[in-house]
Amino acid sequence: MDKAKITISQRLLLTFSAVFLVVAAYLFFEVLQYRDDMLREKKIELGQLIDAQSSQIQAVIRSARGMSNREAKTQAANLVRQVRYDQKQYFLLLMKI
16 A cells, blocks of 8 residues: 655645644633623623712712702612713613602
């Protein structure tokens, strides 16, 4: 039986191709991990910002002595309207007035 002969250039090409595929697969999974990490950090940051805004709204509503419920909610809405995060994002406030 005759063995198929592989030239040195073909062996090098196969070796480089295998290395390239391994490196490409590694980079692909690293990018996916980086993306997941960034999303997780963003969710944590946004949760903290929402908690802070919620606390401020509750404080405004609790301290609104002599105001109607509607006026207190309007004042709280005005407070949130002024807030931005990441310098361009805003909060959407849904409340029944």
